[in-house]
Amino acid sequence: MINARAADQAGATEALVVPKKKRRRNAGGGHFNRFKWLYLLLLPGVLYFLTFRYGPMFGAVIAFKDYVPFLGIGGSPWVGFAHFTDFFASPDFLRLLANTLILAFLNLVIAFPLTIIIALLLNELRLSIVKRTVQTLIYIPHFLSWTVVASLTYLIFALDAGPLFHLINGILGTDINFLTDPDWFRAVIMLQTIWKGTGWGTIIFLAALASVDQEQYEAAIIDGAGRWSRVWHITLPSIMPTIVVMLILKMGDVLDTGFEQIFLMTNSLNRDTADVFDTFVYFLGITQGSYSYSTAVGLFKAVVGVVLIFGANWLSRRFNQTGIF
Amino acid sequence: MAREKYRFNTPAGRVFDVFNVILLVAIGAIALVPFLYVLAGSFATEAEIATRPFFLWPNTFSLEAYKSILQSDAFVRALVTTILVTAVGTTIQLLLTAAMAYPLSKSNLPGGRVMLMLIVFTMVFGGGMIPTFLVVKELGLLDTYWALILPAAINPFSLIIIKNFFQQLPKELEESAMIDGANEMRTLWSVILPLSKPVLATFALFYAVGIWNDFMSPLLYLNDSSMWTLQMFLRQVTAATDLSMLQDDPSQQPPAEGIKFAVIIVATLPILIFYPFLQKHFAKGMLLGSVKG
Numbered sequence: 001m002i003n004a005r006a007a008d009q010a011g012a013t014e015a016l017v018v019p020k021k022k023r024r025r026n027a028g029g030g031h032f033n034r035f036k037w038l039y040l041l042l043l044p045g046v047l048y049f050l051t052f053r054y055g056p057m058f059g060a061v062i063a064f065k066d067y068v069p070f071l072g073i074g075g076s077p078w079v080g081f082a083h084f085t086d087f088f089a090s091p092d093f094l095r096l097l098a099n100t101l102i103l104a105f106l107n108l109v110i111a112f113p114l115t116i117i118i119a120l121l122l123n124e125l126r127l128s129i130v131k132r133t134v135q136t137l138i139y140i141p142h143f144l145s146w147t148v149v150a151s152l153t154y155l156i157f158a159l160d161a162g163p164l165f166h167l168i169n170g171i172l173g174t175d176i177n178f179l180t181d182p183d184w185f186r187a188v189i190m191l192q193t194i195w196k197g198t199g200w201g202t203i204i205f206l207a208a209l210a211s212v213d214q215e216q217y218e219a220a221i222i223d224g225a226g227r228w229s230r231v232w233h234i235t236l237p238s239i240m241p242t243i244v245v246m247l248i249l250k251m252g253d254v255l256d257t258g259f260e261q262i263f264l265m266t267n268s269l270n271r272d273t274a275d276v277f278d279t280f281v282y283f284l285g286i287t288q289g290s291y292s293y294s295t296a297v298g299l300f301k302a303v304v305g306v307v308l309i310f311g312a313n314w315l316s317r318r319f320n321q322t323g324i325f
Numbered sequence: 326m327a328r329e330k331y332r333f334n335t336p337a338g339r340v341f342d343v344f345n346v347i348l349l350v351a352i353g354a355i356a357l358v359p360f361l362y363v364l365a366g367s368f369a370t371e372a373e374i375a376t377r378p379f380f381l382w383p384n385t386f387s388l389e390a391y392k393s394i395l396q397s398d399a400f401v402r403a404l405v406t407t408i409l410v411t412a413v414g415t416t417i418q419l420l421l422t423a424a425m426a427y428p429l430s431k432s433n434l435p436g437g438r439v440m441l442m443l444i445v446f447t448m449v450f451g452g453g454m455i456p457t458f459l460v461v462k463e464l465g466l467l468d469t470y471w472a473l474i475l476p477a478a479i480n481p482f483s484l485i486i487i488k489n490f491f492q493q494l495p496k497e498l499e500e501s502a503m504i505d506g507a508n509e510m511r512t513l514w515s516v517i518l519p520l521s522k523p524v525l526a527t528f529a530l531f532y533a534v535g536i537w538n539d540f541m542s543p544l545l546y547l548n549d550s551s552m553w554t555l556q557m558f559l560r561q562v563t564a565a566t567d568l569s570m571l572q573d574d575p576s577q578q579p580p581a582e583g584i585k586f587a588v589i590i591v592a593t594l595p596i597l598i599f600y601p602f603l604q605k606h607f608a609k610g611m612l613l614g615s616v617k618g
Contacts, residue, residue: 045425056452298453
């Protein structure tokens with residue numbers, strides 16, 4: 001009894017997703033009987049995706065409305081693109097865009113190549129015990145939460161107390177407060193990003209390096225190629241497809257600066273430099289309650305992300321014949 | 326062997342090898358040193374933390390910091406909460422993911438392909454922070470622990486990899502179970518899941534680390550500070566200078582700096598205990614994903 005009802009529900013949810021033509025054919029009942037257990041297993045997952053993944057997508061229409069919680073999403077009045085035009089006209093837009101793009105750019109030109117370089121260096125290690133030990137060590141920071149990383153940063157750079165505060169200020173002969181000085185915000189963020197992510201990022205490149213055809217190296221040695229030219233002419237071209245795919249994935253994340261990392265390092269003194277789209281959405285939406293405006297900002301970010309990832313993929317297919325979809 | 330010798334036996338090559346080892350060992354040390362510093366600091370006295378800028382071994386060994394956090398109700402509550410939410414949440418998330426992956430692994434399931442495309446779409450586009458917050462709010466999940474578990478219940482990436490794994494299991498095993506009269510649900514539970522233990526372990530770890538380390542969900546969804554998880558507590562202790570929440574007895578001055586060190590260590594401890602498994606399974610999971618994706 002219960003099962004039959006659940007199977008019906010599964011059918012109903014399933015019907016939402018299946019195109020009309022198929023629905024008519026499936027509605028006969030024979031299909032349901034045959035697949036009823038599978039649909040029953042599917043039901044919780046379908047409900048999850050409808051509620052927590054597609055629900056917010058439909059909820060994002062409040063970006064085009066003046067959402068009043070009392071009136072609900074349906075009852076709130078439409079305002080069209082007003083929130084978007086307000087946002088683009090406000091000084092916040094350029095400030096957020098610049099802050100976000102600078103961090104993304106630093107990531108792309110410092111953190112990303114560093115990952116590849118460390119993978120290449122690890123690949124050149126002959127003693128496998130050293131290689132394994134180094135790998136074990138550099139993967140650790142990946143598993144620590146951003147809260148822990150931020151706390152470590154606070155302790156290490158603490159004013160007049162942290163070890164790196166003493167070390168760097170000793171070398172520079174100045175007195176910089178790294179945690180609140182806006183000029184140093186990006187350096188600290190990059191340091192965190194590199195410390196936490198570089199080691200782990202090498203995994204994918206090491207896997208690509210392991211599959212490079214060894215015979216090519218032997219042939220190159222016979223031709224008198226040195227170590228550097230082997231890396232340049234054999235290793236790098238061999239892992240190029242992997243590099244391109246990782247770059248495409250990074251492109252989709254350009255505006256995704258990592259909410260937790262930035263939020264945890266933001267304070268009232270560095271706020272102007274620190275604010276990125278995600279943290280701005282939080283401060284405006286959650287702490288100040290402008291739901292519609294902040295949703296518009298978030299939606300803008302999400303749409304740009306989709307455009308970037310498909311754009312990068314298209315470029316890569318065009319010039320490299322490889323893409324991720 | 327001969328090839329190995331031939332390949333590296335130039336003087337310049339040897340110099341490079343030596344430098345390479347030194348450089349990489351140094352990089353490995355950098356990954357660990359901040360943590361060792363905090364570990365040493367958590368066992369040091371307040372006076373030592375205040376006077377020595379950097380050390381990896383305390384001069385005087387002290388357990389004061391740990392004593393004082395373990396005596397704090399707020400800390401113990403956060404610790405217990407986090408352990409429970411992680412355990413329950415991981416179980417729920419893994420079950421939901423496996424239950425959905427199994428039907429999707431059947432290529433003859435009507436609607437399966439469309440559903441898969443709709444799932445993949447959620448990997449590149451989402452409603453965003455505020456609409457998700459409003460869904461959680463409308464469902465009445467604010468200030469409940471469900472808000473830390475349900476919004477991230479099924480990771481599309483994990484779902485697809487588990488589905489792919491189910492697909493390449495030998496069909497004969499399922500068929501013989503079905504002939505014995507078991508329905509698909511039973512088959513999944515008693516045939517498929519036991520066969521998939523290594524893959525399920527990998528994704529259980531993914532989910533567990535995700536919940537344990539999660540800061541954004543409690544920040545967004547829990548207003549009541551008595552419900553806070555360890556990450557929220559850690560943030561409060563290290564970012565704020567106000568330690569009053571730790572003090573049940575205001576006359577006693579807690580070791581302010583030492584507490585920060587000790588809380589970081591406790592928040593990281595399970596990660597380090599499980600690290601050998603994490604390293605093995607996460608690397609595997611990541612490569613599985615890269616091959617299929």
